[in-house]
Amino acid sequence: MVNTLPIHALEAHVPAGPASVPTPLHALVHGACPPPFVEALRQALSHDPAPVGADPAGRDAHLTLRLRRLSENLPSARHMLQAPEQLAALIAWTAAAEPALCMTLINHTLLGLGSMTHLAPDHAPLEKKLDQLESARAKCSYLITEIGQSNSHLATRTRAVFDPQTREFILTTPDPEAAKFSSVAAHGVPRTGVVLARLIVAGNDCGVFPFVADLSDESGLLPGVEMTGPVELSALPLDYALVRFNDVRLPWEHWLRDDATLAPDGVFHDPLGSPDRRLQRTLCVGQGLWGTLPGAAAALARQAGVLAARYARGRRTQGRLAPGTPLLEYRSQQHAVLGAMADAFALTCAAARALDLWATSLSGPTEGGPTEGGDTMAFAPWTAVNRPLSAYKAHSIREAARIITLCQRHCGFAGLLDTNRLAAYHGFLQAFEPAGGDSQLIYYDLGRALADEVSGPVPAATPPLPSAQHPQWWPDLMLQHTDRLAHRLKGRCDTLAGAGHHSKGSFAVWNPLLDEAAELGAAYAARLAADDVVRALTAVTDAGTRTALEPLAALHGVLAARRHAGSLIAAGTLAPTDLDALSEITDRLCDAVLPHLPWLEDAFALPPDVVRAPLGAENYGEALDRTLNWKHGATS
Structure with missing residues (x-):
């Protein structure tokens, strides 16, 4: 197992579970996660809340509660982002338990918190926000796709213009085709976005970086943020929407600049040396x-x-x-x-x-x-x-x-x-x-x-199979x-x-x-x-x-x-x-x-x-029957 806490440290985060020696196949299937972690994951996902109605607010509230239960029972997101076996188990089990929860978790933890963790050069200015997201008191969305063009990742048009007077960034959607698409519900839970935008300094294109943008608070959308109602996707029911930005001002520390620098005199320097290399790093x-x-x-x-x-x-x-x-x-x-x-x-x-x-x-x-x-x-x-x-x-x-x-x-x-x-x-x-x-x-x-990469002719003869x-x-x-x-x-x-x-x-x-x-x-x-x-x-x-x-x-x-x-x-x-x-x-x-x-x-x-x-029960008919609500006609 790579970069994970020892079991005695993990036990501070999760309740003890039954110890067992996994078979070789079990080890391949479920990885090298400590048994206490696996048991805590099972307990967190076996909780079955009341059925949720079709309304977006109820759906989002349900998923938020599930996300919080995971955060309460498991090690922190920042720990698991450095613990591949545990994060992989978490994502695999949530996918099997509830696919919509898994997509929420990927958006929130792996892409959102992952960008902030890996690309913020200093976590201290973002510590309060990181704590809020890790506890699921707020939710995070990753905003990369723009709806107007195919392969939009190669030509991001959302702009973050640097204001040298205030050392802020002005986040703008230049036209309707540059609207972002993601799962971005705003139903009373603060929502933060990690937004991929093209950095503009003194009129110069400096490449695509992630920026942390607050989208909504408990009362609704924040000034300058425009969002459609839910765009339904029945294959994976979440609260998708289109998002646009109208001169939203972002503080300096919300620029996830990695190792790029912007001097007080406005001189930008990127040690990676090219926009394509910067985009690769942004998408790490x-x-x-x-x-x-x-x-x-x-x-x-x-x-x-x-x-x-x-x-x-x-x-x-x-x-x-x-x-x-x-x-x-x-x-x-x-x-x-x-x-x-x-x-x-x-x-x-x-x-x-x-x-x-x-x-x-x-x-x-x-x-x-x-x-x-x-x-x-x-x-x-x-x-x-x-x-x-x-x-x-x-x-x-x-x-x-x-x-x-x-x-x-x-x-x-x-x-x-x-x-x-x-x-x-x-x-x-x-x-x-x-x-x-x-x-x-x-x-x-x-x-x-x-x-x-091909060089030379096709081999005249191939080894026997x-x-x-x-x-x-x-x-x-x-x-x-x-x-x-x-x-x-x-x-x-x-x-x-x-x-x-x-x-x-x-x-x-x-x-x-x-x-x-x-x-x-x-x-x-x-x-x-x-x-x-x-x-x-x-x-x-x-x-x-x-x-x-x-x-x-x-x-x-x-x-x-x-x-x-x-x-x-x-x-x-x-x-x-x-x-x-x-x-x-x-x-x-x-x-x-x-x-x-x-x-x-x-x-x-x-x-x-x-x-x-x-479907997996020994007697499928009886198992299905237990999930159904029978109605009975009146008898004379």
């Missing part, structure tokens, strides 16, 4: 999001797999081929449900690696982080901030959404009911497809950067596949550039190649996750655990190859005859996984008093 909090969000996606995928497996075991079909047979005996159901468990396991391994990369970045530069030789910005800034972490974000969100959709489909109508949680999980993941760095733009930039029943088959296959895709994309880029006499970085060259760039970017991200599965298995020393996990890992690879058959065959990575054998191998691997399924469910599942989904 994104690394914390990308380091922890894969863990939340993996937790939702695991929970969906567990719920679907338990439902399939207890649900009997009355089909004429085999009346009374449990769904789980059908091969198609096994492919879906056991495949969901296998893919959730792969996401878990990838999440552990993403968290490790972020933890490393807290103490210094990390692999793929901002360096002079890092990715250049083209479609979005994200891969320039950190290539592998942005890839983990995009891959984990898309994969988890696919897994949950699959589980919903194989649970029939029950998979769609709100009370069974899968719909809310899917909505959370849908919201994060564009949020936290648009996944498609990340894939474009990944593919472009990887093609630019292991058996498809071996966990190493899929990582080796994806290494060959990404290499082939990169060489193919590089060749087409060179051809277009030569034929039209365009530069290789021009729109005319890349516009016809965007789908191929995204294909390569997605393959690169999948390859990272494939490598992480083998890395995790290598770290397991217990023979029994490895025996159970190896067929699960292999099943993930075989099913992924079948899903991506078109790309693999088109690139020449696999031949059609190679794919013919995968159907029988899939069945064999399912047979190897089935005996271990109860053990996997136990390791993957979060406590039922946190998730509260009837």
Whole structure:
């Protein structure tokens, strides 16, 4: 565990819980958090307040109470921002318990408080505000997206003009298209915004910085702040709104300037040396999001797999081929449900690696982080901030959404009911497809950067692959596949550039190649996750655990190859005859996984008093019945 309090110090913050020695799989799934922290988290999230009405004020009050309960029971936000394992567990568990609460927590803690913690050169002037936010007596929103332009992060238009007379900053929205969009409820709880704005000094553009702006107090909006009523988003119900600023004056200490300076004579100096480098640094909090969000996606995928497996075991079909047979005996159901468990396991391994990369970045530069030789910005800034972490974000969100959709489909109508949680999980993941760095733009930039790095011809011969029943088959296959895709994309880029006499970085060259760039970017991200599965298995020393996990890992690879058959065959990575054998191998691997399924469910599942989904109960009908309010007709 990195940068966390020892257990004896943590016990000052959380009540003692039952001590236990985790199995290797439990340690991989739930990390290295001390048992007292895990127990405190369970207690904080198992509290089930009264149902909330549809009105925004009631919804916001509900989420505020939940946020305060977390702050009262857990270590401080500033502690957890330096304790990756604990923060990742907090985000993963809240996502499974209540996705809207998780998004609130990400906005408030990771992005808002994270910006203030990491980019304020001196915390003392902000101490009162930090204390207020940490206790959830006020709430924080992160305001980055502007509604009028795509890729607005690359061209922020909100302005913070320096006033040399008062040494304040005047925050202004220049036109309606520059309005910010975020979850910014103002229902009697003070709301603070961390606003990304372009610093203007003596008419000069000095780059994009975060600024702390108070949006509202107990009485409502503050002078100069304009906000719409709630803009509803049913997939993830929060109080979203558009926000504009009309000459709002901000004190000097509300400029989160990092290591930039502005002398009394008005001379600005940024040691980073360029606006793009400053934007990368301003967006450094994104690394914390990308380091922890894969863990939340993996937790939702695991929970969906567990719920679907338990439902399939207890649900009997009355089909004429085999009346009374449990769904789980059908091969198609096994492919879906056991495949969901296998893919959730792969996401878990990838999440552990993403968290490790972020933890490393807290103490210094990390692999793929901002360096002079890092990715250049083209479609979005994200891969320039950190290539592998942005890839983990995009891959984990898309994969988890696919897994949950699959589980919903194989649970029939029950998979769609709100009370069974899968719909809310899917909505959370849908919201994060564009949020936290648009996944498609990340894939474009990944593919472009990887093609630019290609040198030399495609290797004439590739090393032989292991058996498809071996966990190493899929990582080796994806290494060959990404290499082939990169060489193919590089060749087409060179051809277009030569034929039209365009530069290789021009729109005319890349516009016809965007789908191929995204294909390569997605393959690169999948390859990272494939490598992480083998890395995790290598770290397991217990023979029994490895025996159970190896067929699960292999099943993930075989099913992924079948899903991506078109790309693999088109690139020449696999031949059609190679794919013919995968159907029988899939069945064999399912047979190897089935005996271990109860053990996997136990390791993957979060406590039922946190998730509260009837779908996972031993008797689904009875569990669902307990959630319903029956009405009875009058009797004569």
